[in-house]
Structures are given as structure tokens and as C-alpha cells.
Amino acid sequence: xxxxxxxxxxxxxxxxxxxxxxxxxxxxxxxxxxxxxxxxxxxxxxxxxxxxxxxxxxxxxxxxxxxxxxxxxxxxxxxxxxxxxxxxxxxxxxxxxxxxxxxxxxxxxxxxxxxxxxxx
Amino acid sequence: xxxxxxxxxxxxxxxxxxxxxxxxxxxxxxxxxxxxxxxxxxxxxxxxxxxxxxxxxxxxxxxxxxxxxxxxxxxxxxxxxxxxxxxxxxxxxxxxxxxxxxxxxxxxxxxxxxxxxxxxxxxxxxxxxxxxx
Numbered sequence: 001x002x003x004x005x006x007x008x009x010x011x012x013x014x015x016x017x018x019x020x021x022x023x024x025x026x027x028x029x030x031x032x033x034x035x036x037x038x039x040x041x042x043x044x045x046x047x048x049x050x051x052x053x054x055x056x057x058x059x060x061x062x063x064x065x066x067x068x069x070x071x072x073x074x075x076x077x078x079x080x081x082x083x084x085x086x087x088x089x090x091x092x093x094x095x096x097x098x099x100x101x102x103x104x105x106x107x108x109x110x111x112x113x114x115x116x117x118x119x120x
Numbered sequence: 121x122x123x124x125x126x127x128x129x130x131x132x133x134x135x136x137x138x139x140x141x142x143x144x145x146x147x148x149x150x151x152x153x154x155x156x157x158x159x160x161x162x163x164x165x166x167x168x169x170x171x172x173x174x175x176x177x178x179x180x181x182x183x184x185x186x187x188x189x190x191x192x193x194x195x196x197x198x199x200x201x202x203x204x205x206x207x208x209x210x211x212x213x214x215x216x217x218x219x220x221x222x223x224x225x226x227x228x229x230x231x232x233x234x235x236x237x238x239x240x241x242x243x244x245x246x247x248x249x250x251x252x253x
Contacts (some may be wrong), residue, residue, distance in 0.1 A: 021140075024132045055139075055157040057164035058226070086157035094161060094226035095212060 005030045007037045013045040013114060014038065017107075019052045021095075027063040034067055038076045045114040046071055049107050051082030061096045068101055077117050079103065083111035126180040127200075128135040129169075135167040138179040145181045146192055149252055157229040157249055159192060165227050166196040166246060174200020174243065184249065194231070200226035206238060 008015040014037055015091045022030075033048065048064070050056075056064070063099065079102040079111065083091075091098065104110035125145070127138040142163040146156045163179060170177035177198025182211040184191045203209050224246075231248040238244040242250045 001236045021136070023136045036198070054153065055160040055164070057139075057161050057168070059164070059168060059224075072164075084153075086154040089154050090161045090230060093158070093229045094165070095229070097225075 004033060007034060009037075009041050009043065012043055012118075013044045013047065013111070014041065015047050015049070015107075016115050017049040017052070019053075021053070022060050024059060027060055027062045031047075031063055031067045031070070035070055035074065038071060038074050043076055044118050045079045046076055047107060047110040047114060048078060049082045049110065050080060050087070051084070051106070054084060054086060056091055058094060058096060058100075061091060061098060063092075065098060066102070067115050077102065077114060079114050079117070081105065081107050124249045127178070128178050129167050129170045130176045130240040132171065135164060135171060138181075139163045141183050142179075142194065145183060146250075149183060149190055149216055151192070151252060154203070157248060158186070159194070161240055162227045162230045162248055162250075163194055165223075166194060168249070169224075170198045170200070174198035176200075177243075189251050191232075191249050193247060193249045196246040196248075199232050202239050202240040202243055203236075203238040206236060211237075212247060233239070 005016060005018055005026065071078050081104045083103065102113060104113045126139055127134055127141055129138065129243050131136065143156055143160045146159045151159065177200065180195040182193040182195060184193050209224055218250045225247060231250050233249040235247045
């Protein structure tokens with residue numbers, strides 16, 4: 001009954017759109033799935049789109065921050081896109097800055113940013 | 121009491137159930153999307169604290185009315201180990217779980233009122249309120 005977050009390949013990048021509220025297990029499973037997918041496809045970049053997410057608690061933020069650092073260790077850059085105003089406000093009030101994370105307003109700008117970062 | 125609904129926190133799934141309940145009540149009361157996110161996040165943090173530190177407990181969501189004001193109160197209760205030094209846990213950056221959980225100061229900032237009562241050995245009782253503006 002557990003649902004996995006689909007990870008799509010687009011050229012040398014991976015695209016992830018998180019469409020529903022994450023529970024702890026789904027978030028941890030995603031972490032593992034994404035790293036395996038990076039390994040499998042030799043992707044250099046990942047865009048994680050959070051447009052549909054209406055809240056992020058400290059646990060989800062930690063899982064996201066961790067997976068970004070883990071991807072970096074493997075050699076892939078991650079851009080987070082589509083963070084909603086309510087999510088940005090609550091994350092900062094909660095005391096979570098997600099510093100040093102690449103972000104963009106939407107998927108399109110995220111892909112552009114990723115291409116710039118990858119120097120293409 | 122019809123103005124109060126509770127979720128027992130025993131496993132991780134109960135954290136999801138508690139925040140869904142809170143979000144629904146916040147919507148019913150007419151809170152905007154930002155306050156809904158604040159309330160949902162606060163519930164998630166408090167429910168997770170119970171799950172991580174006390175093992176089990178309960179999160180109740182109450183609709184409260186004071187004069188002309190309506191609000192939502194989160195009551196998080198457990199009978200876990202309690203908190204030794206309340207002043208210390210209310211300091212930003214204090215954590216006993218290695219960074220998991222933004223801690224109680226974050227929850228306090230998300231809500232309008234925050235009351236904590238805890239004694240070592242008898243558990244913790246937290247009431248956090250958000251008023252409708």
C-alpha cells in the first residue's frame with residue numbers, strides 16, 4: 001500500500017515531482033530510490049519539484065537536505081523547485097534555512113539553473 | 121466533546137493522521153493557507169516529539185472561542201520521561217536527537233501561544249494555540 005515517488009529520466013537529468021504529503025517511510029524510500037537511480041543512469045543533475053507540497057516539517061526537510069548532500073557526494077547536483085509561499089514561511093519560522101541548496105521558482109527555471117550549474 | 125478530536129500517537133502513521141486532522145480543523149475554522157501550514161507543521165513536530173521521546177501519547181485538536189475570537193489549540197500530552205531542563209529545550213539549536221526535529225522553539229514561533237508543563241518522570245503537556253485573525 002506504500003506508494004513510491006516516480007523518478008523520471010530526461011537526457012542526463014532526473015526529474016522528480018512530489019505530488020502528495022510525504023510520510024516518513026515514503027520520504028526515506030525516496031532517498032534510497034533517488035540515489036540508486038543516479039547510480040543507474042549516471043545522471044549529473046536532479047530537479048525535485050515541490051509545487052504540490054503544502055507543508056514541510058523538520059523531518060521531511062532533513063530527508064531532503066540529506067538526499068541533496070548524498071547526491072552531491074555521488075557527483076549529481078540537485079535543484080529544488082516550486083516551494084510554495086506557505087512552505088517558505090513555515091520553514092524559516094521553524095528555523096530551517098536549507099542553506100546552500102539550489103532553488104528555482106518553477107520546474108522550467110529549475111532545469112535552466114541546472115544546465116547553468118552543469119556548465120552546458 | 122464535539123469541539124475536540126484526538127489522535128493517539130503510537131507509530132509514524134499516527135503523525136500523519138494527527139496533522140491531517142489538524143489541517144481539516146484549521147480549514148473548517150477558516151484559517152488561510154499560511155496558517156494552515158503553520159498549524160500542520162506544529163502538529164507534526166509535536167507528534168514526532170511524542171513518538172521519538174515518549175514512545176506514545178496523544179495529540180488533541182480543539183476549536184476554542186474567546187469572546188469574539190476563534191482559534192485552534194493543539195494539546196500534546198505524553199507520560200514519557202519528561203524534560204529535565206525546560207529552559208534548555210526552549211533554546212534554539214538545542215537537540216538531543218542529533219538534529220532531527222527543529223525543536224520546541226520552532227513550534228513556539230509558528231503558533232501564537234505556547235505553554236509547556238513537564239516534569240521528569242511524569243511526562244510532558246504542551247498547549248499551543250493559533251488565533252484566527
